Amino acid sequence: xxxxxxxCAVLALIVFPDPGRAAQTLIWSPDxxxxxxxxxxxxxxxxKVWGHIPIQAMSLATPAGSVIPSxxxxxxxxxxxxxxxxxxxxxxxxxxYFDVEHYPTMNFRSTKIVxxxxxxxxxxxxxxxxxxxxxxxxxxxxxxxxxxxxxxxxVGYSGELHVDRRDFGIVDHRLSAVGVLLVGYDVAxxxxxxxxxxxxxxxxx
Numbered sequence: 001x002x003x004x005x006x007x008c009a010v011l012a013l014i015v016f017p018d019p020g021r022a023a024q025t026l027i028w029s030p031d032x033x034x035x036x037x038x039x040x041x042x043x044x045x046x047x048k049v050w051g052h053i054p055i056q057a058m059s060l061a062t063p064a065g066s067v068i069p070s071x072x073x074x075x076x077x078x079x080x081x082x083x084x085x086x087x088x089x090x091x092x093x094x095x096x097y098f099d100v101e102h103y104p105t106m107n108f109r110s111t112k113i114v115x116x117x118x119x120x121x122x123x124x125x126x127x128x129x130x131x132x133x134x135x136x137x138x139x140x141x142x143x144x145x146x147x148x149x150x151x152x153x154x155v156g157y158s159g160e161l162h163v164d165r166r167d168f169g170i171v172d173h174r175l176s177a178v179g180v181l182l183v184g185y186d187v188a189x190x191x192x193x194x195x196x197x198x199x200x201x202x203x204x205x
Contacts, residue, residue: 028195030058035193042184051083065201072110079104103130129168152198160190
């Protein structure tokens, strides 16, 4: 009889989960206008080229009462990348690099996030570029939180990860006339994001 009671209790938790437990996760509303992704890559070894890739969609979850993320998902619109140079942008969008005709977006999905303090956290996740998915890791930082003018709390985040473009099928090895690699292999991707929560458990103070 005792074993049957335990089994019934377990089934009840599965079928009728604790509403308090479900409420422990907050879903934040992203502010895409004030969120962006930037990348840098070396040019001829001696300098850096900067570019901007718009964030097309983003979702963010935190534990109730916290601004440290528990889940992050983002889709970047590679077809609209911008380096302030039309010729270079056409090259990056071509099949040599991002091949935006077939792969117009890149995607990131977190698999594990560990808080390292009140404002810092480590992120592990899966990054997909040109239909190639690889695990990546980076550190994130809470830039700050303030009351939102529409009510609730607004929070800002930043993070930077490094990838080898060859891991994602971007394997341009072209050299300059004097034998120097035109575009470096290491690419730094820096993310900044803002999001808003109306949940009263999150304090802006």
